[in-house]
Amino acid sequence: MKNRKVVPYAVTKSGCSAAFFGDYHLHSSFSSDAHDALHQICLQAVRLGLSEVGLTDHLSLFPQDPNYNFLNRLYSAYFEAVDECRQQFKDSLTIFLGAEVDYHPHYEDEICVFLHHHPFDYVIVSVHYVDRLSLTDARFYLSRHPEVGIRQYVDTLKRAVLLPGLAVLGHLDWIKRGWRQYWRDFPYKPELLLEAGLDQALQVLVARGGLLEINTSGIRRGVGEPFPGEVLLSRYRELGGRYCVLGSDAHNASELAHSFHEGVTLARRVGLEVVSPLRHQKRVSEKAINHSVFHQSSIKTFKEVDERHG
Ligand SMILES: [Zn+2]
Numbered sequence: 001m002k003n004r005k006v007v008p009y010a011v012t013k014s015g016c017s018a019a020f021f022g023d024y025h026l027h028s029s030f031s032s033d034a035h036d037a038l039h040q041i042c043l044q045a046v047r048l049g050l051s052e053v054g055l056t057d058h059l060s061l062f063p064q065d066p067n068y069n070f071l072n073r074l075y076s077a078y079f080e081a082v083d084e085c086r087q088q089f090k091d092s093l094t095i096f097l098g099a100e101v102d103y104h105p106h107y108e109d110e111i112c113v114f115l116h117h118h119p120f121d122y123v124i125v126s127v128h129y130v131d132r133l134s135l136t137d138a139r140f141y142l143s144r145h146p147e148v149g150i151r152q153y154v155d156t157l158k159r160a161v162l163l164p165g166l167a168v169l170g171h172l173d174w175i176k177r178g179w180r181q182y183w184r185d186f187p188y189k190p191e192l193l194l195e196a197g198l199d200q201a202l203q204v205l206v207a208r209g210g211l212l213e214i215n216t217s218g219i220r221r222g223v224g225e226p227f228p229g230e231v232l233l234s235r236y237r238e239l240g241g242r243y244c245v246l247g248s249d250a251h252n253a254s255e256l257a258h259s260f261h262e263g264v265t266l267a268r269r270v271g272l273e274v275v276s277p278l279r280h281q282k283r284v285s286e287k288a289i290n291h292s293v294f295h296q297s298s299i300k301t302f303k304e305v306d307e308r309h310g
């Protein structure tokens, strides 16, 4: 029997069940842009009274990305470090070995082959690059009309949700950070993402039994709301989405579970249930795929891609 820790403040305030309350989007020193060791993150989780954590360092197979040469080269070390943490915290914390896959249309096959040979408990798929430019790079915004950039971003998301192995779609409207900064004459409106076809990505996500993340780092980073905000979460709910995952996207231990009270409150307001990705995955079978939403042939399996490259 695991020790019952102090119920986190956010959970107490929301009234949400603490049975599997966790933070499922966390970065450690296995990511280029984070510094704390895995055991420091786990220690902080125990201090906060979380019962689960999902360690999700970046997996990037794009050679120009700063995270290239991290998990794709350090998988064994990551696996062993997670295993050590599981031993160290076995009485107080359930630890998932996860990854945040940096989706890149040009490296789709490489990602599939890597995931086939390097299993994770669950995978968050996130779009950080469009047209080979980072969404934190001013050049992306300054080199095209906003309508073109929005369409390209949505088109990339529509492909990303088809990636084999996807359990969670990360920070859906990540573009809004740069959009607000660099497209000031074209104010951010989530409806514009929907008009550009975001519904299709959400429909595929729902049909595949994938989960939408409420990434609370938007609040920490001064965007004023999580990624995504209420309009897009409501649309996901309207399209049949019932579940979401909470992630702080912490890049140091002190950011764990940051703004979770706001995240849980928002989920409840739009009628979404906050779940643990692994526990949810077990409930979802491939039979849940609704083939009327997209062509079966457009979803590859790890095995098919691997054999083609074999
Ligand atoms: Zn990300």
Ligand SMILES: [Zn+2]
Pocket (backbone or CB within 6 Å): 025, 027, 100, 249
């Ligand atoms: Zn992240």
